[in-house]
Amino acid sequence: MYGDRLPGEPIRVRAGEVVRARLTNRLPQETTVHWHGLALRNDADGVPGVTQPPIPPGGEMVYEFTASHPGTYWFHPHHGTQLDRGLYAPIIVEDPAExxxxxxxxxxxxxxxxxxxxxxxxxxxxxxxxxxxxxxxxxxxxxxxxxxxxxxxxxxxxxxxxxxxxxxxxxxxxxxxxxxxxxxxxxxxxxxxxxxxxxxxxxxxxxxxxxxxxxxxxxxxxxxxxxxxxxxxxxxxxxxxxxxxxxxxxxxxxxxxxxxxxxxxxxxxxxxxxxxxxxxxxxxxxxxxxxxxxxxxxxxxxxxxxxxTPADAVRLPARAPDRTIKLMLTGSMARYDWAINGRKYDPEVIEPVKSGERVRLSFVNRTLMWHPMHLHGHTFALGASGLRKDTAIVLPGATVNADFDADNPGIWMIHCHNIYHGAAGMMTLLGYRA
Missing domain, CATH: 2.60.40.420 (Cupredoxins -  blue copper proteins)
Structure with a gap:
């Protein structure tokens, strides 16, 4: 737990304010913190081996980023199955123009x-x-x-x-x-x-x-x-x-x-x-x-x-995608070989994007299970409605198209938020070309 509380103590800020959070790791294993749903600076995203080294037992790290958009968010580890041990808390970004x-x-x-x-x-x-x-x-x-x-x-x-x-x-x-x-x-x-x-x-x-x-x-x-x-x-x-x-x-x-x-x-x-x-x-x-x-x-x-449907103020402007990334969700319960495009997570495999592109993530679920798919660092628009989300349920046999504007450089994770599916391999990365 964070601070011996379940859930952890909420963080509340106003949109545009800077969050400065110090994590002291008193766990017997490495950890990180991911700030789920926030479009923040890449080096604060909390993915071990991608955006930061893991924080060792007894170590500390200060996360600092601007909370740019109001809304209901939360934070949790991005290390193994730690989330399922009660390590989570809300982060509420208040709207000054509520x-x-x-x-x-x-x-x-x-x-x-x-x-x-x-x-x-x-x-x-x-x-x-x-x-x-x-x-x-x-x-x-x-x-x-x-x-x-x-x-x-x-x-x-x-x-x-x-x-x-x-x-x-x-x-x-x-x-x-x-x-x-x-x-x-x-x-x-x-x-x-x-x-x-x-x-x-x-x-x-x-x-x-x-x-x-x-x-x-x-x-x-x-x-x-x-x-x-x-x-x-x-x-x-x-x-x-x-x-x-x-x-x-x-x-x-x-x-x-x-x-x-x-x-x-x-x-x-x-x-x-x-x-x-x-x-x-x-x-x-x-x-x-x-x-x-x-x-x-x-x-x-x-x-x-x-x-x-999204409010007009946050609707993504109509635009054909410049790039489509097809993400086949694969695997089965029998083998527990959950993966993307038939390949378990490999940090050396990075789907390329360029700043300024309209990118379409096409989630194609070839499994008999549903998967809540989450994109780090961005909020996408779902299908015809344009509903803005960062996590979306993809049903068995379904295809879900999620469009976003490539406006936040870095290397970002895409993964199933069933932590056991993710830990088994249903994760991948996308990265901005320099």
């Missing part, structure tokens, strides 16, 4: 947790990468009724960390690889939830971050509709929705006008039949619903990518 009025603000960080309960993330990675042809997942079924059965891992002691029955239509089938005993909102389990207190009628801004390792979350606030205002830090044309789906690394900001009572903010671990939750309380004496209640809003309107 267009929305609201009475209160709440940052919600979602996570899946196993460390110290069923094993360690390193043990998970060792287990799932040791499979040779015997992996695969069994079938699963959707929920029934208003309460959910417990998730189950694979039977027997041979594969204690494998999730064998996680299925989701929203994610195109297989929802995840790893069995987690707990799902968290702001570091708390569903049976000991955090409570956010407010007044009835208050207008609340909720900043939602998925810091999970292997879990997408479907999020809803019981009894309320939410108005989506931002995706991955960038403003959208406001859209009312009942629920949001967040892949690992994604963020959404919403506005909600609160009713009178106590309401669960439910984060369904998509396809894993378990719910994380927190509570919003506007009536001191009201009784909270049971921890396993499934709010109807989870099955309501979903703010999918095709329902969201």
């Amino acid at each position: 267009p929305y009025d609201y009475d209160d603000e709440w940052t919600v960080v979602l996570d899946d947790w196993l460390d110290g309960v069923t094993g360690t993330p390193d043990e998970v990675l060792a287990e799932i990468t040791s499979m040779s042809g015997g992996g695969g997942h069994g079938g699963g079924h959707g929920h029934e009724g208003m309460s959910m059965p417990d998730s189950t891992a694979s039977p027997g002691a041979s594969w204690p960390h494998m999730m064998m029955n996680a299925e989701s239509d929203l994610l195109g089938g297989d929802a995840g690889d790893v069995y987690y005993p707990h799902f968290l909102v702001n570091g708390r389990t569903a049976t000991a939830p955090q409570t956010f207190a407010a007044n009835p009628g208050a207008r609340l801004r909720i900043r939602i971050i998925n810091a999970g390792g292997d879990t997408a979350f479907r999020v809803a606030l019981a009894g309320h509709a939410m108005t989506v205002t931002h995706a991955d830090g960038f403003p959208v044309v406001p859209v009312e929705t009942d629920a949001l789906l967040l892949g690992m690394g994604e963020r959404y900001d919403v506005l909600v006008t609160l009713k009178d009572g106590v309401f669960p903010l439910a984060a369904l671990a998509e396809g894993k039949r378990a719910v994380a939750r927190a509570l919003v309380r506007t009536a001191p004496g009201a009784r909270a619903p049971k921890a396993d209640v499934w709010p109807a809003e989870l099955d309501g309107r979903l703010a999918s990518y095709d329902r969201l």
Whole structure:
């Protein structure tokens, strides 16, 4: 954890201010910090062996960069499976020209947790990468009724960390690889939830971050509709929705006008039949619903990518791409050979771009798994809608085109934000030609 807190202490700055953060490494292994979603100077990006040497145990490093664009971001290590041990925290860049009025603000960080309960993330990675042809997942079924059965891992002691029955239509089938005993909102389990207190009628801004390792979350606030205002830090044309789906690394900001009572903010671990939750309380004496209640809003309107469009101020101007980089997402659960273009991560392989180009990343998913793909140092425009994001879900068999302007020189990583897929090899680099 950062500073013995889960999540770590948020950093708050105003757009245009300089962030100066000193990391002291008290871990028994090397580490770095990646500032997820921020278009910062390349040498502050936190990718070991690419933008900086790793910070050794007992070492320190000062990260210094300008927070150029307002929005909801977060930071985490970029070293092995460390993210799945609770090393993450929000970084909120406030907008000096904030267009929305609201009475209160709440940052919600979602996570899946196993460390110290069923094993360690390193043990998970060792287990799932040791499979040779015997992996695969069994079938699963959707929920029934208003309460959910417990998730189950694979039977027997041979594969204690494998999730064998996680299925989701929203994610195109297989929802995840790893069995987690707990799902968290702001570091708390569903049976000991955090409570956010407010007044009835208050207008609340909720900043939602998925810091999970292997879990997408479907999020809803019981009894309320939410108005989506931002995706991955960038403003959208406001859209009312009942629920949001967040892949690992994604963020959404919403506005909600609160009713009178106590309401669960439910984060369904998509396809894993378990719910994380927190509570919003506007009536001191009201009784909270049971921890396993499934709010109807989870099955309501979903703010999918095709329902969201960028605000005019951040829409990428129309322009044909000067360069298209085809990124084939390859591999299988059976072999756990996740890769890009059939090749595991090799820091010597760098896709070239030139400053000033409009670059199209064409993610072509040839696997049976979904992948949340993240580009460092830039925000791209998705498909026809132009939705601005830095992390996007690519479903099995799908192609997602993501355009960006090459305006931030350096060597930048592109990778799957399922940390186990990334650690197994689904990462690559792009670099600016001098």
